[in-house]
Amino acid sequence: MSDLKVRFSGPRSGRWPMTVGQKNVLEWISPDLPGPADILSTMVRVPRGSTMDAVGAALGALIGRQEALRTLLRDGEQLVRASGTLLAEVVEATGTGQGWFPPGRAFDPAADLPVRASVVTRSGSPFLVVLHVSHVAADLSAMAVLRAELAALLAGRSLPPAAYHPADQAVHELSPAGRRRLEGSVRYWARQVAERPLCALGLPFRFPGARGHHHVLLGSRPAAEALARIAANTGARPPAVVMAAFAALLTSWTGAPGCQLHCLCNNRFSPELRDYVGTVAQETIIPFTASPSFLRSASQTNASALAAYRYGRYDPARLTEAKDEVERARGTRCHRDVVVNNTTGHARVILPGDGVEPGVGDRVFGAPAEFDIYRLDGTLGCGLGLDARLATADETAGILGGVERLIVAAADGDVDPAGFGVPPAGRGPGWARTRSGWVDLAGVQAAADLALGPGVARVEAVGDELIARVGRDTDVTAAAGAVLDTVLREGRHGVVAPGDYVRATD
Template identity: 85%
Template sequence: MTVGQKNVLEWIGSDLPGPADILSTTVRVPRGSTMGAVGAALGELIGRREALRTLVRDGEQFVCASGTLVAEVVEATGTHRDWSPSGRAFDPAADLPVRASVVTRSGAPFLVGLRVSHVAADLMAMTILGAELAALLAGRTLPPAAYHPADRAVYELSPAGRRRLEGSVGYWARQVAEKPLCAFGLPFRFPDARGHHHVLLGSRPAAEAVAHIVASTGARPPAVVMAAFAALLTSWTGVPGCQLNCLCNNRFSPELRDYVGTVAQETIVPFTASSSFLRSVSRTDAAALAAYRYGRYDPARLTEAKGEAERARGMSCHRDVVVNNTTGHSRVTLPGTGVEPVTDGRVFGAPAEFDVYRLDGRIGCGLGLDARLATADETAGLLGGVERLIVAAADGDVDPAGFGIPPVERGPGWVRARSCWVDLAGVQAAVDLALGLGVARVEAEGDELVAHVGHDIDVSAAAEAVVAAVLREGRHGVVAPSRYARAAGGGRSAR
């Protein structure tokens, strides 16, 4: 398999059976086309694109030389709009990774819907498939597709490909090792709340402002919006920076520009707070470009590296903040202006998820925030602040601190240690769970978190037990002490 295929199988594995592995697109059929012409176009599309007839199992990919695609036929009505083919999860080892439906009006085809396994395509590949199907339905001849997932796997197994992938793993291992511990360390102010508050923003003035900022800084439009959100987030959380988990499309090589397969992978873009918003925009743009250089990696090797970092640091490698840039691919209905709440029950995988849906003509963004950490009004205020900050910065540089929501109050039990906010009571509870009540006392000494233990305690074994308990806890603000000092005997052991 390619690393892209491995990556998708890794992150959807726990979701199967479910819709997490499915992407879709819809193509208009030219007037006067027959069902036979639609079938021929679908057959040619699948024939030219090996990804659409590739099965993956036991770590390998297999390209089918022949097969049958059964397309659903749906007659359109005035009220029915769910014309996509079945949403049943794909079995990558047994199912062709494509399904089709043909929507008819009075028996004549007028739309074709495709659903494709994410193992076979990413968002850019879906755009390519939609354009090629439209061309085939119009009777146009396409040049042969020259590069396929099997070709990609051959490159990744070559010495040059292996060096490239190992270099990326080394880079990300260093990023994880240097990442601030629990940069999103916030108290659960509403511990009984469930899910996320979800809001959407639509703004034409912000789109005009982004164009002005891009002209003055030379940054790309997504960096402007990402920097605005990250600046307000760090101001609210009271931390000097954060790391943004972002997808990189990885299509910088010429052979990948028209490639149908899955090559997008997650990268980490570091953000550092600044009193100058325009400086933050330039830094974010540069940080994103640096991260994208290492956007292709073997997910299994990276998981190993992350595990080593977690054990050494005594903290899970949380995905604190996820940023999704789906411009050109989103079907979200945005507000005409301002911020509106959403009650779609969407499940988010991180405490904060920021979605960029549109950048041309109108800014379209979404924010999901863990309901245990914030109120619905705070979530709306944070996203609304993104618009206000961007619009203000179009007239000149501004300090982001004046555009967000008031900083969160943590209470006396929280301290700054190990470059992050730490919940001392939460750490003490994890230590008590690992060693027993009263065996160790945790406190902050300067920028270090220290556990004092009795003279008869095996410090190394205690440290390992506490790290294991903290990793199981998996909660922001709970980290393993960096030093263990004996209460008697004076011995110390660094950890």
């Protein structure tokens, strides 16, 4: 069957600056091979008896009403097209439908309409529409809006006009109030980066030859019941309780006093953004501090999350500049170690019936540790991936299983997280704890030798300070700058520029 020609037109077109959300996605989206989050997909059932013309009209109406779906991004601007034609592939259903329509090649934001559509037929009649949307045009919340609106249009229901679009968001961000908010967010995040070490996984590669991540999944009805009780007793939101349980066991395993949880914030707290189709979700950092009281940790994590979400929108270029300044001041890279993905309401993962099982499929992880929250009601569903160079499969399963045991135990009263999870990971004699966190002394020495030449500086930990002893004729300022540049260029976990240089006196 030939492709379905979907004609669309909208009430407005033109050029506007990009939003910070669009800039944020363009920083990490792949120009060649789409990554796991570059293209978002959804499926909508077609009402029985619908014609192919009706499906085309519904798709055209959806693209016409939502400017994000007819927008190109070029040279710092968003170009909203007035009209055009989308070719939707039409395929007769075969098999179970798994893999009917893979997302295909990466979208080119400067040239491609950021939406693809496919229509699945049975005996020639449409019964399913599949949408693939570039992340520059929609985030997960926006995909839920598109799914609901397409279902309504396919059913013949009328919709009120879409009143707020990326162009309107760009205008707001350039207003005095919008600028103040964005600058305030950059200052907030720069302060967070400066005050808290991000190298929670400052661990040696115990298994340097390993590849990929160990991946495990958890499904637990008892933990879901316990979670609801903890949330009711503490006032903490269920996702914050689950994050606190995972972070408590992770820090116990790494021997760190805390960690930073990199989480997406949907940024849809304003009324005009409730049904907004565009990308406004951005990554936030939720600080976690280890405590012998799990309920205290859960409450503190909840409060930290609410504070972080206030600053969820920011200019990524400005934040990168601020972070670069902080990294030079601290003498270490700010690693993105621990990522938490809360995909409740969007995930389609098949969870274990009870307990922890190895994950299946070709899941790709972008950070050393990724913790996924898939489901909270009825069953607690979570996933954990740990870099196989850092952890064993048993440690990965033990940490995730500990999340279940910790939450179930805490429903009956406060508990110390140290009694759950797995034993601490060993670092060996070459590591020391300083104010910068766990430091690989041999790695720092290697960086100093690379920058200055072998033996010019001798690195050691004195108390909680990392110092370098140099000869009396050494230019300390130049040496410190050279070592810092090498440390930042290498970007290795546990490798930190010395905080002080001591010149020999004899």
